[in-house]
Amino acid sequence: xxxxxxxxxxxxxxxxxxxxxxxxxxxxxxxxxxxxxxxxxxxxxxxxxxxxxxxxxxxxxxxxxxxxxxxxxxxxxxxxxxxxxxxxxxxxxxxxxxxxxxxxxxxxxxxxxxxxxxxxxxxxxxxxxxxxxxxxxxxxxxxxxxxxxxxxxxxxxxxxxxxxxxxxxxxxxxxxxxxxxxxxxxxxxxxxxxxxxxxxxxxxxxxxxxxxxxxxxxxxxxxxxxxxxxxxxxxxxxxxxxxxxxxxxxxxxxxxxxxxxxxxxxxxxxxxxxxxxxxxxxxxxxxxxxxxxxxxxxxxxxxxxxxxxxxxxxxxxxxxxxxxxxxxxxxxxxxxxxxxxxxxxxxxxxxxxxxxxxxxxxxxxxxxxxxxxxxxxxxxxxxxxxxxxxxxxxxxxxxxxxxxxxxxxxxxxxxxxxxxxxxxxxxxxxxxxxxxxxxxxxxxxxxxxxxxxxxxxxxxxxxxxxxxxxxxxxxxxxxxxxxxxxxxxxxxxxxxxxxxxxxxxxxxxxxxxxxxxxxxxxxxxxxxxxxxxxxxxxxxxxxxxxxxxxxxxxxxxxxxxxxxxxxxxxxxxxxxxxxxxxxxxxxxxxxxxxxxxxxxxxxxxxxxxxxxxxxxxxxxxxxxxxxxxxxxxxxxxxxxxxxxxxxxxxxxxxxxxxxxxxxxxxxxxxxxxxxxxxxxxxxxxxxxxxxxxxxxxxxxxxxxxxxxxxxxxxxxxxxxxxxxxxxxxxxxxxxxxxxxxxxxxxxxxxxxxxxxxxxxxxxxxxxxxxxxxxxxxxxxxxxxxxxxxxxxxxxxxxxx
Numbered sequence: 133x134x135x136x137x138x139x140x141x142x143x144x145x146x147x148x149x150x151x152x153x154x155x156x157x158x159x160x161x162x163x164x165x166x167x168x169x170x171x172x173x174x175x176x177x178x179x180x181x182x183x184x185x186x187x188x189x190x191x192x193x194x195x196x197x198x199x200x201x202x203x204x205x206x207x208x209x210x211x212x213x214x215x216x217x218x219x220x221x222x223x224x225x226x227x228x229x230x231x232x233x234x235x236x237x238x239x240x241x242x243x244x245x246x247x248x249x250x251x252x253x254x255x256x257x258x259x260x261x262x263x264x265x266x267x268x269x270x271x272x273x274x275x276x277x278x279x280x281x282x283x284x285x286x287x288x289x290x291x292x293x294x295x296x297x298x299x300x301x302x303x304x305x306x307x308x309x310x311x312x313x314x315x316x317x318x319x320x321x322x323x324x325x326x327x328x329x330x331x332x333x334x335x336x337x338x339x340x341x342x343x344x345x346x347x348x349x350x351x352x353x354x355x356x357x358x359x360x361x362x363x364x365x366x367x368x369x370x371x372x373x374x375x376x377x378x379x380x381x382x383x384x385x386x387x388x389x390x391x392x393x394x395x396x397x398x399x400x401x402x403x404x405x406x407x408x409x410x411x412x413x414x415x416x417x418x419x420x421x422x423x424x425x426x427x428x429x430x431x432x433x434x435x436x437x438x439x440x441x442x443x444x445x446x447x448x449x450x451x452x453x454x455x456x457x458x459x460x461x462x463x464x465x466x467x468x469x470x471x472x473x474x475x476x477x478x479x480x481x482x483x484x485x486x487x488x489x490x491x492x493x494x495x496x497x498x499x500x501x502x503x504x505x506x507x508x509x510x511x512x513x514x515x516x517x518x519x520x521x522x523x524x525x526x527x528x529x530x531x532x533x534x535x536x537x538x539x540x541x542x543x544x545x546x547x548x549x550x551x552x553x554x555x556x557x558x559x560x561x562x563x564x565x566x567x568x569x570x571x572x573x574x575x576x577x578x579x580x581x582x583x584x585x586x587x588x589x590x591x592x593x594x595x596x597x598x599x600x601x602x603x604x605x606x607x608x609x610x611x612x613x614x615x616x617x618x619x620x621x622x623x624x625x626x627x628x629x630x631x632x633x634x635x636x637x638x639x640x641x642x643x644x645x646x647x648x649x650x651x652x653x654x655x656x657x658x659x660x661x662x663x664x665x666x667x668x669x670x671x672x673x674x675x676x677x678x679x680x681x682x683x684x685x686x687x688x689x690x691x692x693x694x695x696x697x698x699x700x701x702x703x704x705x706x707x708x709x710x711x712x713x714x715x716x717x718x719x720x721x722x723x724x725x726x727x728x729x730x731x732x733x734x735x736x737x738x739x740x741x742x743x744x745x746x747x748x749x750x751x752x753x754x755x756x757x758x759x760x761x762x763x764x765x766x767x768x769x770x771x772x773x774x775x776x777x778x779x780x781x782x783x784x785x786x787x788x789x790x791x792x793x794x795x796x797x798x799x800x801x802x803x804x805x806x807x808x809x810x811x812x813x814x815x816x817x818x819x820x821x822x823x824x825x826x827x828x829x830x831x832x833x834x835x836x837x838x839x840x841x842x843x844x845x846x847x848x849x850x851x852x853x854x855x856x857x858x859x860x861x862x863x864x865x866x867x868x869x870x871x872x873x874x875x876x877x878x879x880x881x882x883x884x885x886x887x888x889x890x891x892x893x894x895x896x897x898x899x900x901x902x903x904x905x906x907x908x909x910x911x912x913x914x915x916x917x918x919x920x921x922x923x924x925x926x927x928x929x930x931x932x
Contacts, residue, residue: 143229170229174213178835182831189921295310349780369512371438390420393420414543421564425542427460439492439495441511472497473498544686610628648667673687684718798847
């Protein structure tokens with residue numbers, strides 16, 4: 133083998149920094165002085181196109197190549213290649229340079245790529261975006277109220293093609309909303325689509341509804357701030373994570389943390405390190421790693437000399453948690469105990485004494501561990517698993533403890549009240565939506581009872597050596613159901629389990645099922661929070677219409693805990709005999725078979741049951757009238773106003789944002805993306821982008837998914853970027869035609885007046901003031917891209 137040595141040096145600072153007067157000045161200087169060639173490297177096709185546009189904007193033209201070998205054969209000075217590189221190099225002999233995105237954009241680019249995760253849609257976006265919108269579904273427009281979505285429509289306005297969202301209001305009146313204004317539209321949540329209001333155009337019905345909601349929101353905001361103040365006044369314990377011990381404990385986790393799990397752990401550690409008491413909800417499907425987050429928190433608390441109480445809704449789950457915690461903490465001096473019905477009275481008393489003396493670090497159990505005669509010596513952290521399973525009195529008890537202790541709630545499907553509190557900022561929330569490796573979505577079927585279907589489902593699982601849960605929630609008819617099942621599948625070994633059995637017998641049956649001593653467990657909802665049985669991968673739920681949405685999701689989560697494909701059969705009576713809400717619940721659970729669906733189910737639950745008041749028990753007419761997403765937006769504005777010492781405005785001004793008119797087609801062509809629904813979602817995301825960085829990432833994603841952007845789609849992205857810049861400068865409107873245009877300034881523009889005067893004095897033939905608030909410019913444009921580049925440069929010249 134021949135060894136070739138290259139004379140290399142680290143690259144000098146060449147970062148493109150938009151905050152500098154010359155963002156790419158250092159890069160251009162380096163390229164000018166470099167005697168050889170340069171190769172720019174992007175991670176994906178989308179990143180390549182975005183990088184090509186950025187470089188071109190700064191006067192650096194590149195040629196795309198497909199392979200490394202092509203670079204060696206090129207005479208072109210500057211090339212662009214797709215490759216998974218984070219760091220480049222500068223070779224002196226032979227002379228060439230390889231420059232990556234990380235080096236051009238700084239560490240930010242590297243972090244951005246690595247932190248992308250499946251739950252990028254945050255919980256408020258899940259409620260506000262249009263991803264689940266169907267034709268005829270209710271939407272809220274901030275200016276016109278609640279209407280019905282009729283689809284996307286392409287219209288020619290002034291000879292220019294554009295796409296509009298068509299909304300229908302009362303009396304069959306229609307509104308056409310340009311796709312650039314989709315940030316004014318949100319999905320209606322708060323009641324079912326059938327009971328959602330339909331407002332009239334031109335009347336004052338919507339304005340009155342908004343005003344009533346604002347008046348109510350003002351009171352709620354004041355009450356929320358009072359609760360904030362009380363919590364802020366209470367000084368909790370600021371934990372110090374023990375670095376070496378914690379690192380050793382974390383290394384003992386036998387699996388690789390998913391990105392969402394890592395983020396949730398980071399959130400919890402940050403909360404516990406603060407002096408303000410933690411109140412965080414960890415939302416994630418069963419088996420997605422919520423318990424490990426709780427264990428990390430428990431470890432930190434115990435290492436800091438505090439005790440931990442872990443509350444679970446059932447005795448069986450307490451035993452399982454005890455086993456998991458004991459195994460996980462086996463190599464530490466931390467003492468873990470369980471208090472439940474399976475522990476004898478003498479042992480219970482011994483545990484109570486030990487907890488009082490501080491000899492127990494982590495105590496797991498049902499609500500028994502918060503009884504009056506149990507006093508902890510140094511209780512610091514309370515972990516609650518599936519809070520919705522506890523009663524009202526228990527929740528009130530939790531509420532009193534929350535102002536002083538750190539609280540961590542684990543849930544697969546947060547109830548609407550929890551969702552409300554999270555959206556209002558009263559409780560923090562972390563979503564674990566990344567599934568563990570090798571997990572499959574659970575195939576879910578909703579059907580009436582058919583002997584053939586049930587027989588096939590049971591036999592398929594038995595023949596592959598698996599086990600089955602058959603849920604029949606009426607104890608008095610369980611024996612009859614057992615006989616029916618044994619007639620259908622005679623070779624099956626069946627046992628029965630329900631909550632009225634003696635505890636020891638129930639425990640023995642569950643352990644026998646775990647050890648695969650029989651293959652079908654006929655049971656009630658007692659298994660909802662039961663032990664994990666990886667070999668059980670089929671569940672049949674009889675009369676699924678009688679169960680709640682969260683309960684159905686939790687029961688379905690009993691299967692699919694391994695790498696095998698799992699099946700859930702929801703058996704129902706004929707649709708005509710079910711309630712409308714039951715039909716909606718079943719449709720929601722059937723449609724959400726994908727992994728990590730628990731949170732989306734909660735938003736469906738919010739719509740089916742109606743959004744409860746954030747504070748208090750009554751239902752809110754205001755929430756149902758204007759929709760939950762707009763209600764929370766108004767609440768956020770009111771809270772921010774009160775925090776800054778202002779009174780919330782009752783007449784909400786329409787937040788339309790700047791208008792940018794380039795007189796060029798700006799849309800996603802249907803031959804580029806034929807699916808109307810996908811186009812709608814992308815239009816909404818583009819219109820709602822909060823920064824140029826978000827737009828950059830969206831453009832990268834679109835190129836990677838659908839190919840290079842056509843001219844009209846590039847115009848759409850450019851329009852969105854110009855709107856963001858115009859909004860930050862206080863510009864109301866920009867109009868650009870083939871031979872010139874004008875800029876209309878808002879009442880408080882953030883521009884430098886001296887720069888405007890200087891511009892007019894230097895180029896009087898090209899610029900002039902048209903009244904006190906308009907700047908007119910005269911110039912001939914060859915293309916839409918010319919217009920975009922000109923306006924961007926003009927904004928830079930005017931910026932204060």
